[in-house]
Each structure stands twice: as C-alpha cells, then as structure tokens.
Amino acid sequence: MSILNNINNSYHGYQQLIDFYHEHKDKLFDKIDLELEFWFAANMASALGGILDLLNENFNEVIIKSIQPDIEKILLKNEFLSYFGHPSISDDYQTTIKFQKLKPTDGKFFNNYVMNELLDRSELPRMSQLVKQKIAEKIYEIFVNAQIHSKSKHIYTCGQFYPKKNTIEFTIVDMGIGFKKKINERFGWNLDATQAIKWATQDRHTTKIGVPGGIGLALLKEFVTLNKGFMHIISDNGLYQFDSNGEQMHHFTRSFPGTIVNLQFRTDDTGSYTLKEEIDLNNIF
Amino acid sequence: MEAITINIINIVGSSFCVEAEDGEKVFVLINRLLSDHKKVMLSFLNVEMLTTAFLNTAVGQLYGKFTEDQIRENLSVKDLSASGAVSLKRVVETAKLYYKDPGAMERSMNDILDE
Numbered sequence: 001m002s003i004l005n006n007i008n009n010s011y012h013g014y015q016q017l018i019d020f021y022h023e024h025k026d027k028l029f030d031k032i033d034l035e036l037e038f039w040f041a042a043n044m045a046s047a048l049g050g051i052l053d054l055l056n057e058n059f060n061e062v063i064i065k066s067i068q069p070d071i072e073k074i075l076l077k078n079e080f081l082s083y084f085g086h087p088s089i090s091d092d093y094q095t096t097i098k099f100q101k102l103k104p105t106d107g108k109f110f111n112n113y114v115m116n117e118l119l120d121r122s123e124l125p126r127m128s129q130l131v132k133q134k135i136a137e138k139i140y141e142i143f144v145n146a147q148i149h150s151k152s153k154h155i156y157t158c159g160q161f162y163p164k165k166n167t168i169e170f171t172i173v174d175m176g177i178g179f180k181k182k183i184n185e186r187f188g189w190n191l192d193a194t195q196a197i198k199w200a201t202q203d204r205h206t207t208k209i210g211v212p213g214g215i216g217l218a219l220l221k222e223f224v225t226l227n228k229g230f231m232h233i234i235s236d237n238g239l240y241q242f243d244s245n246g247e248q249m250h251h252f253t254r255s256f257p258g259t260i261v262n263l264q265f266r267t268d269d270t271g272s273y274t275l276k277e278e279i280d281l282n283n284i285f
Numbered sequence: 286m287e288a289i290t291i292n293i294i295n296i297v298g299s300s301f302c303v304e305a306e307d308g309e310k311v312f313v314l315i316n317r318l319l320s321d322h323k324k325v326m327l328s329f330l331n332v333e334m335l336t337t338a339f340l341n342t343a344v345g346q347l348y349g350k351f352t353e354d355q356i357r358e359n360l361s362v363k364d365l366s367a368s369g370a371v372s373l374k375r376v377v378e379t380a381k382l383y384y385k386d387p388g389a390m391e392r393s394m395n396d397i398l399d400e
Binding site (some may be wrong): 002107108111114130134136137140141143144145146148187189191195198199202203204205206207210211212213215216219279280281282284285 | 294299303304305306307324334335336337338340342345346349350353356357361362363365367368370371372373374375376377379380382383384389390391393394396397398
C-alpha cells in the first residue's frame with residue numbers, strides 16, 4: 001500500500017507524488033493500492049490524475065482504497081474520483097473547480113470549462129470581474145503553452161476556491177517532454193531543470209522556430225507579483241517558485257514525468273490594473 | 286484605398302481567441318492581403334478573450350514577412366480592449382526584436398548563467 005500523506009502546494013507534497021510515480025512506474029499488469037491521508041490539496045488532483053494515467057498505460061489498476069472523509073468529499077465534488085470508479089456528488093458551496101482531462105486539441109472544451117468554472121461563477125462575489133478576466137487569461141496562456149510545447153497526450157486541470165483565505169488555487173499538468181529536454185534539444189545546451197524553467201519564464205524567451213513568443217510566462221510572473229499570489233513550476237527534477245518576494249529554485253531527488261504549473265491567485269485583489277499610459281491603437285505597429 | 290476588414294471572431298469561429306493555431310488562420314489571411322498590396326483592418330469586435338500565443342501567430346509573424354513601415358502603413362486595428370491593446374503592443378515589440386536579431390535566442394542562455 002502506498003500512502004500519500006499531506007499533499008499540499010509544497011516541495012514536500014510534490015516530492016511525495018514524484019516518489020509515488022517512481023515506486024510504481026515499472027510495474028505491469030499489477031494492482032496498486034493508494035491511500036490518501038491527512039490532507040490532499042484539491043488542485044493537486046490534476047498532478048495525481050496525470051501520474052495515475054501513466055500507471056494505467058502499463059495496464060495497472062490503481063485502487064484508491066482509503067481516503068480521509070474530508071478529502072474524499074472534496075475529490076468527489078470536483079469529480080476527480082469519478083474518473084477512478086467513484087460516483088460524483090454535488091458541490092453545494094460551489095468551491096471546487098472541476099478536475100478536467102483534455103486532449104491538447106480540445107481547446108473549445110477548455111473555453112467552456114473556463115467560462116463555467118471561473119468567469120460565470122457568481123458565487124465568487126469578492127472577486128472583481130476584471131481580476132476574474134485576468135486570471136482566466138493567465139490560465140489560458142499556460143494551457144496554450146502546454147498545447148504547443150508539451151507533446152502530452154492529455155492536459156489535466158483542477159482548482160479550488162478558498163473563500164476564507166480569499167484565494168484560488170489552480171493547477172495545469174501535462175505529462176509531456178518538460179522544459180529541460182525541450183530547451184536543451186532546441187539549442188544544444190546543457191541546462192539543468194531549474195535553469196531551464198527560469199530561462200523559459202524570462203520575457204521573450206521562446207523555443208519556437210520562426211515565430212516570436214515567450215511572453216505568456218513573463219506576463220504571468222508580472223500578474224502574480226501584482227496580485228500577490230504565487231506560481232510554482234515543477235518539471236523534471238526542478239522546482240521554480242515565484243511570488244512577490246522573488247524567485248527560489250530547488251531540486252527533487254527524482255523527476256516528475258511532465259510539468260506541473262501550480263498557481264495561487266488572490267481573489268480579494270482590488271487592483272484596478274489601469275494602464276500607466278493608454279495605448280494609441282493608431283500607433284500600435 | 287479602403288481597408289478590407291477582417292472580423293477576427295468570424296475567422297476563429299469563437300469569441301475566445303486564445304490558441305496559436307487559430308492565430309495562424311488570421312495570419313494566413315492578413316499575409317495574403319498584404320502581399321496583394323491591400324490595406325487591412327483587424328476588428329476585435331466581440332472578442333472576449335485574447336492570449337499572446339494567439340497574437341504571436343496572428344500578428345507577430347507578420348514582422349518576418351513585411352517591413353515595419355509596410356505593416357504600419359497597411360495594417361490597422363479597431364475594437365480592441367485596453368487589456369488587449371497592452372498584449373498586442375507587447376507582441377509587436379517582441380516580434381520586432383525577434384526578427385531584427387535572429388541569433389538572440391541562441392545567446393540568451395547567458396541571461397540566466399550570468400546572474
């Protein structure tokens with residue numbers, strides 16, 4: 001029996017998920033029992049969902065056997081467990097942002113998802129429409145990055161709204177190539193995982209050939225600074241953390257088989273995001 | 286010469302103009318018209334969501350095909366939100382630099398190693 005104990009948005013939580021994957025990644029035609037203990041941050045269902053899919057690809061059956069009642073309730077409400085043989089239940093307080101597994105080509109479904117789960121949610125009362133819009137834009141930039149770069153079969157998303165903390169936590173995961181391999185292959189470099197992530201988050205840095213880009217992650221960092229949230233990127237064995245205090249980088253003992261982009265936004269943000277100077281459309285080119 | 290208006294929402298088929306692939310459809314159209322010496326007006330009317338990924342392919346790529354003067358003279362935009370204008374401006378500035386110095390990406394490793 002594998003145990004995931006206290007999975008939150010922290011180095012320790014990510015390392016446990018990585019260890020769980022490596023413990024079982026070479027198994028074939030096996031039964032894998034998993035227990036979720038103490039706490040499991042709902043948004044991290046997207047990372048666990050990606051890992052379980054990789055284990056399922058080897059014809060293993062993962063049985064989520066024992067779950068703390070509080071955790072079970074939230075993972076039923078956000079429909080994560082419904083992908084693994086459990087019924088879903090309704091979310092009376094409407095604090096979940098549902099677990100979603102999409103093909104990279106399912107952009108239109110993702111539009112509906114963002115609309116239904118974020119933009120049209122009247123029960124997020126403390127959040128200004130402008131901040132909602134900004135958050136949705138940033139989530140899109142990350143989704144599109146995964147579409148373009150990851151070569152992943154699926155993209156996994158999930159979130160949770162915490163009314164008391166005034167935050168939304170949202171996580172986008174792909175089980176694709178990762179930053180390090182993508183960047184080093186493109187340029188013939190030898191960056192380690194954290195260096196590669198850091199490079200990708202800098203303005204105008206792109207691996208695309210013949211097309212300019214590299215703005216999405218830089219804009220996300222700027223917004224996170226203003227909004228006082230955070231962003232964590234986990235790719236390969238690297239963790240890149242960014243918040244209004246700056247950046248930090250750490251290494252895990254083993255690699256995550258893809259990329260996790262984990263975001264926290266403050267919903268009580270009253271920032272007007274007005275522009276310092278209005279951009280003249282007649283002079284934009 | 287009167288400009289030909291491209292309604293972005295119609296080309297994309299959605300008010301969510303977010304995917305790079307959809308931007309490519311818009312680029313193909315603008316490219317064709319500018320190559321044919323036409324003036325183009327890009328209308329963002331009723332567009333609800335825009336990403337830089339979309340704008341990079343739709344507009345950014347034009348700087349690899351046409352000079353800044355050609356684009357300034359023959360391309361214009363309307364009905365773009367303030368936030369969309371910020372994104373477009375950023376995309377345009379990035380594209381100008383990108384095509385002026387194609388080797389910049391290869392040298393950019395130093396940006397992180399020098400720190």
